[in-house]
Amino acid sequence: MRVVGLTGGMGSGKTTVANFFKDLGVPVYIADNAGKSLMNTNEKLKSKIVSLFGENAYNEGILNRKFIADQVFNSPEKLKQLNDVVHPAVALDFLEWKNKQDSSYVIYEAAILFEAGGHNNCDLVILVTAPLEERIKRIQARDKSSLAEIEARLKHQWSDEKKRKLANFEIININLPSTEEQVRNLHEILINTGKN
Numbered sequence: 001m002r003v004v005g006l007t008g009g010m011g012s013g014k015t016t017v018a019n020f021f022k023d024l025g026v027p028v029y030i031a032d033n034a035g036k037s038l039m040n041t042n043e044k045l046k047s048k049i050v051s052l053f054g055e056n057a058y059n060e061g062i063l064n065r066k067f068i069a070d071q072v073f074n075s076p077e078k079l080k081q082l083n084d085v086v087h088p089a090v091a092l093d094f095l096e097w098k099n100k101q102d103s104s105y106v107i108y109e110a111a112i113l114f115e116a117g118g119h120n121n122c123d124l125v126i127l128v129t130a131p132l133e134e135r136i137k138r139i140q141a142r143d144k145s146s147l148a149e150i151e152a153r154l155k156h157q158w159s160d161e162k163k164r165k166l167a168n169f170e171i172i173n174i175n176l177p178s179t180e181e182q183v184r185n186l187h188e189i190l191i192n193t194g195k196n
């Protein structure tokens, strides 16, 4: 079973694209969601996060995401410490999930796939892109985040130019019907090239 990584900068439309693959029956693992869920349920991971960020990291057992985000996206060192405890837990969870799937390929969606080295565990990688101004508008509409908050995160992500060099396929997500068609075409390619 091939693992196809799906990545793209903040607001590019990764989740939108992942949902189109899901509609075609492809099993999809969303690493960001898994990370968030594990941070609330995996007791070993929780205690590592408390040692890094203190008791305020959790409110009644639930991760205080705003508190953590304010710290890590303003400190490369803290972000690295958080990534270093979350990513191995997600990698393990993904392998368990993958072993339960029955499909010629699965999609592994992660915002910082290249930045975290996750592409080394993928057979192929799809990059989702959209113009930066458009991405910022989409995030502001979705999350009500400030420009400063968005820029603080973007600073920790590679540029599309850098990601393109490592990606096997690119989906340009500007208009949704065209995006859906690109997903259908890519699905055919992935199924047909995975047959031998």
Ligand SMILES: CC(C)(COP(=O)(O)OP(=O)(O)OC[C@H]1O[C@@H](n2cnc3c(N)ncnc32)[C@H](O)[C@@H]1O)[C@@H](O)C(=O)NCCC(=O)NCCS
Binding pocket: 009, 010, 011, 031, 032, 035, 036, 065, 066, 068, 069, 072, 079, 082, 083, 086, 087, 090, 110, 111, 112, 153, 156, 157
């Ligand atoms: C800091 C946290 C708690 C903030 O949660 P919040 O709900 O505000 O954001 P969410 O997780 O939905 O991410 C939204 C977007 O922010 C960007 N982002 C998230 N984590 C990172 C990161 N480690 N580096 C760069 N950008 C990131 C991505 O574009 C992502 O799609 C959360 O992002 C987190 O735990 N990040 C670190 C763990 C991680 O790397 N997760 C992603 C892969 S498992």
Ligand SMILES: Nc1ncnc2c1ncn2[C@@H]1O[C@H](COP(=O)(O)OP(=O)(O)OP(=O)(O)O)[C@@H](O)[C@H]1O
Binding pocket: 008, 009, 010, 011, 012, 013, 014, 015, 016, 017, 111, 138, 139, 142, 173, 174, 175, 176, 179
């Ligand atoms: N082609 C498009 N046209 C208009 N809106 C779009 C398009 N693609 C995605 N969106 C909207 O833009 C927002 C961001 O898309 P999505 O959540 O799929 O991006 P993402 O790459 O997963 O973002 P993040 O990295 O921030 O989690 C969503 O509200 C989504 O509905």
